[in-house]
Amino acid sequence: xxxxxxxxxxxxxxxxxxxxxxxxxxxxxxxxxxxxxxxxxxxxxxxxxxxxxxxxxxxxxxxxxxxxxxxxxxxxxxxxxxxxxxxxxxxxxxxxxxxxxxxxxxxxxxxxxxxxxxxxxxxxxxxxxxxxxxxxxxxxxxxxxxxxxxxxxxxxxxxxxxxxxxxxxxxxxxxxxxxxxxxxxxxxxxxxxxxxxxxxxxxxxxxxxxxxxxxxxxxxxxxxxxxxxxxxxxxxxxxxxxxxxxxxxxxxxxxxxxxxxxxxxxxxxxxxxxxxxxxxxxxxxxxxxxxxxxxxxxxxxxxxxxxxxxxxxxxxxxxxxxxxxxxxxxxxxxxxxxxxxxxxxxxxxxxxxxxxxxxxxxxxxxxxxxxxxxxxxxxxxxxxxxxxxxxxxxxxxxxxxxxxxxxxxxxxxxxxxxxxxxxxxxxx
Amino acid sequence: xxxxxxxxxxxxxxxxxxxxxxxxxxxxxxxxxxxxxxxxxxxxxxxxxxxxxxxxxxxxxxxxxxxxxxxxxxxxxxxxxxxxxxxxxxxxxxxxxxxxxxxxxxxxxxxxx
Numbered sequence: 001x002x003x004x005x006x007x008x009x010x011x012x013x014x015x016x017x018x019x020x021x022x023x024x025x026x027x028x029x030x031x032x033x034x035x036x037x038x039x040x041x042x043x044x045x046x047x048x049x050x051x052x053x054x055x056x057x058x059x060x061x062x063x064x065x066x067x068x069x070x071x072x073x074x075x076x077x078x079x080x081x082x083x084x085x086x087x088x089x090x091x092x093x094x095x096x097x098x099x100x101x102x103x104x105x106x107x108x109x110x111x112x113x114x115x116x117x118x119x120x121x122x123x124x125x126x127x128x129x130x131x132x133x134x135x136x137x138x139x140x141x142x143x144x145x146x147x148x149x150x151x152x153x154x155x156x157x158x159x160x161x162x163x164x165x166x167x168x169x170x171x172x173x174x175x176x177x178x179x180x181x182x183x184x185x186x187x188x189x190x191x192x193x194x195x196x197x198x199x200x201x202x203x204x205x206x207x208x209x210x211x212x213x214x215x216x217x218x219x220x221x222x223x224x225x226x227x228x229x230x231x232x233x234x235x236x237x238x239x240x241x242x243x244x245x246x247x248x249x250x251x252x253x254x255x256x257x258x259x260x261x262x263x264x265x266x267x268x269x270x271x272x273x274x275x276x277x278x279x280x281x282x283x284x285x286x287x288x289x290x291x292x293x294x295x296x297x298x299x300x301x302x303x304x305x306x307x308x309x310x311x312x313x314x315x316x317x318x319x320x321x322x323x324x325x326x327x328x329x330x331x332x333x334x335x336x337x338x339x340x341x342x343x344x345x346x347x348x349x350x351x352x353x354x355x356x357x358x359x360x361x362x363x364x365x366x367x368x369x370x371x372x373x374x375x376x377x378x379x380x381x382x383x384x385x386x387x388x389x390x391x392x393x394x395x396x397x398x399x400x401x402x403x404x405x406x407x408x409x410x411x412x413x414x415x416x417x418x419x420x421x422x423x424x425x426x427x428x
Numbered sequence: 429x430x431x432x433x434x435x436x437x438x439x440x441x442x443x444x445x446x447x448x449x450x451x452x453x454x455x456x457x458x459x460x461x462x463x464x465x466x467x468x469x470x471x472x473x474x475x476x477x478x479x480x481x482x483x484x485x486x487x488x489x490x491x492x493x494x495x496x497x498x499x500x501x502x503x504x505x506x507x508x509x510x511x512x513x514x515x516x517x518x519x520x521x522x523x524x525x526x527x528x529x530x531x532x533x534x535x536x537x538x539x540x541x
Binding site: 245247248249292293294295296298317318319320336337338339342343366370417418 | 488
């Protein structure tokens with residue numbers, strides 16, 4: 001009887017020990033800890049309790065946008081300074097993905113599962129690993145190396161590590177999700193900053209000379225856009241207008257756009273007598289040199305001279321700007337050269353058009369003509385021309401605002417797929 | 429409908445595209461198709477656009493990338509059977525001078541031989 005009693009006492013003591021160790025882990029972890037902090041607590045406690053020399057947590061990281069959903073990346077959180085070689089944690093993780101159960105190997109060096117690993121050279125003689133399962137999905141594994149006792153990892157160790165694995169998987173997964181969420185939030189904030197910087201590049205007010213007024217409009221399809229426009233007042237009652245469309249969308253397009261605008265502006269600052277053809281050549285060189293072949297810019301820029309009421313311009317593969325005469329006649333400016341960024345030695349030509357009092361010049365990106373309604377029909381050039389005909393005599397800012405309203409009315413429930421940008425010059 | 433198919437005619441490769449080429453995710457994969465063809469040494473390529481009613485500037489970017497990649501390796505990308513809309517895009521951007529454009533796929537293939 002006393003023997004039985006002793007055994008029972010021993011069993012109870014072990015159970016209490018185990019519970020208190022588990023409790024210790026549970027109470028040390030709180031919901032706001034990082035993945036790294038949580039894994040450290042788990043590994044530290046398990047190494048101590050089970051008397052191993054080293055421990056680690058391997059988390060599987062799914063690349064969701066990859067075609068191969070099963071490809072995983074392993075993030076290691078190891079207690080020891082001695083890193084476990086990558087091929088070993090890979091093969092452990094591989095075994096875990098297949099078996100999703102506890103692994104114990106007390107003669108690791110001769111264990112067929114770790115053939116080729118040369119574990120004896122790594123100083124590893126025993127391994128105990130538990131799956132981290134959250135809602136039946138494997139998110140990683142908790143691994144201990146080298147039991148300090150000769151006898152190796154026993155059934156109690158297996159049970160303990162199994163319980164820790166199953167109890168902490170959920171917490172770890174939550175922490176992982178929270179980290180991802182934080183990354184997303186900070187990325188969104190950065191994009192917001194980029195958006196406001198980009199907004200700052202575009203002149204938000206129109207410019208007025210004695211003879212004319214000019215105003216620009218831009219609504220990007222994404223947070224940051226690839227279109228730009230610029231209006232710069234030059235000496236001698238002249239006005240520089242430019243508008244461009246960078247191929248692609250989002251941040252890469254926005255960066256190239258900012259660069260293009262800077263090149264044009266800085267050359268104008270050097271000398272506002274710089275020939276338009278030279279501006280085009282520099283810009284073309286820059287894009288050819290620094291961007292991949294698929295990235296290019298279509299742009300139209302020019303200078304309106306008040307003294308002879310002439311608009312001198314370059315068109316680099318851009319939508320032909322439209323002149324609307326006072327009497328409603330439409331004249332698209334179809335003279336153009338190649339898009340920027342394709343042929344480094346291309347020579348651009350300057351063209352000119354004489355404007356008269358009451359005339360309009362409408363420069364725009366294809367986001368205007370290629371606005372689609374719910375049935376997938378495009379707004380198109382004909383509608384743009386009809387719209388402009390009816391707006392002769394109106395202020396430039398009113399025409400732009402009307403066009404924005406018109407396009408969103410046309411789109412209806414359809415989404416805006418491309419940046420919408422336009423410049424309007426009106427002669428008094 | 430599948431977005432693209434690839435077939436060979438002697439040492440000319442025909443890359444047939446379908447639908448609208450507007451630079452969406454599926455179109456972005458075409459960049460990889462171009463690189464894969466180049467890696468396999470297939471650099472004489474005809475882009476069959478018979479079933480492409482619409483292309484925008486992002487789609488054009490794919491053509492330019494293809495032409496550059498293949499030309500750098502001694503080949504070329506030629507366009508065949510362009511729709512009115514694609515033709516107008518090539519006109520506006522003045523890319524007719526950069527690409528060789530043919531009325532039919534057969535003519536484009538012949539031009540390589």
